Amino acid sequence: MGPKERVLNVLSDNPVDKTPVTSFTQVGIVEAMQKVGAPWxxxxxxxxxxATLGASLYKLIGLEAIRVPFCLTVEAEAIGCKVDMGKxxxxxxxxxxxxxxxxxxxxDPGWLDRGxxxxxxxxxxxxKEEGLDAPLIVGITxxxxxxxxxIGTEKLVRSIKVEPQNIEKLLDTVVEANISYCAKIAEAGADIITVNEPTASPDLLNPLDFKYLVKPRLQTLANxxxxxxxxxxxxxxxxxxGDMAACGYDAISIEDKVDITKAKEAISKSVGKPSFPRMTFGGPVKVKIAGNVSTAKTLFMGKPEEVKAEALQALKAGVDFLAPACGLAPPTPLANVRAMVEARDEFFAR
Incomplete structure (x- = not known):
């Protein structure tokens, strides 16, 4: 079974030969940029x-993902924000x-032609034309x-209490832009879309605001x-x-701060049963969990053997996709990402 079939099968709740080792989040690291000649x-x-950088970790070390772009500023820039392009x-x-x-x-509708x-x-x-045997994953904001x-994240969060109706209208406007962009992405040939919502985390947003304000828009987008x-x-x-699992996505991707076993329990309690119908394409599908090898600590600053130990822990906990907890930090050593791939292979070679 090839990497593309393996990843898509898990998302469709179909059997696979082994757990995919992939990344639904950003994959651009400096070492790979230099090796393939595609730097930021x-x-x-x-x-x-x-395209070259997006496929680099698949070609260099066998990570089962081709993933573009490498930031969360594409849409904002096209709509009118000023962006620092980084280094x-x-x-x-x-x-x-x-x-x-x-x-x-x-x-305005013309934003899709800009930036x-x-x-x-x-x-x-x-x-898509290159036809590599790995899933083509595209991230959106x-x-x-x-x-x-x-408008500014601090202003957005503050305005939820001050002018809730305007925030509702804002989110409805933005989700329509999301829908238009996702349609273009699918038309271009992507296999998977990752919807990234970092500021909807309980670290920044009250879980009740997520439930009643963000969740309905994520459901609309998923559908x-x-x-x-x-x-x-x-x-x-x-x-x-639990609310993430009920948003209508084929999988949820979580950080190392979330215990896999507890996440499974929360999902089970939320939906009432392992598999539940969703108002989306493809009928009833069990929500999968991707994660959650630490990006900030282990992959970035750890040693390969530490990466393997953490990956093994995630596999034993029953994660559906072995993946980085978040987007890879640019200075992440290639050897550490390779160790994550090797950990999966060694686990299933036993």
Whole structure:
């Protein structure tokens, strides 16, 4: 069984020969950039370099993922935010927000033709044409996080209590932009879309606000996506894991702060049974869990044997996808990511 079939089978709740070792989050690391000649920041704006870097960890070490882009600023920039494009070892970041207040936000349909959106779509097409035997995964910025980019995350969170109706309208506007972008991504040839919602984490947002404000928009987005889909939320997400699982995604991606066993228990309690019907394409599917080898500590700063030990722990806990807990830090040693792949192979060779 090849990597692409393996990953897609798990997302479809079909049998596989072994747990996939993949990444639904960003995969650009400096060592790989240098080996394949596709460094940041050029790889953020050049479709050929984006495609090359996106496939680098699959080609170099067998990570079962081709993943683009490498930041969460593509949509915000196209809508009007000013972006600092970063350096070879630093991701792009928002330099200036596009709007002053929630009520000012307007997103015209032409945004999909601006900025780096066409770059991402072209990179997807190039990778699709190459026909590699690995899933083509494309990350987008979720509605809450993108709303924060547009007006400022602190202002967004504060405005939930001050002007809730305007925040509701803002999120509805942004999720429509998400839906349009996801349709373009699917049309270009992606296999999987990862919806990244880092600022919807309980570390920043009250779990009740997630449940009643963010969750309905994530469900709307999930129901619109016609290909496989994964929801990633950073931080100590255990209080919202049950709600994440009920959003309609084929898998949820969680950080090392969340215990896999406790996450499974929370999902079971939330949905009432292991498999439950969802108003989305493909019928009833069991929600899978991806994770959760520490990116900030083990993969970034640890030794290969420490990576293997943590990966083994996740596999023993029954994770459905062995994966980094979050996006890889650019200075992450290639040997450490390779160790994660080797840990999976050694586990199933026993």
């Amino acid at each position: 920041p050029e790889a953020h704006s050049d479709p050929n370099k984006m 070879i070892d630093r991701q792009p970041s928002i330099r200036a927000h596009a709007f002053e207040s929630p009520s000012e936000v307007r997103i 780096r959106v066409p770059v991402v779509l072209k990179a997807i097409e190039l990778l 979720g509605p809450f996080t993108l709303s924060g980019h547009l 619109s996506i016609k290909i496989k889909k994964v929801l990633h939320i950073c931080g100590s997400a255990l209080p919202i894991v």
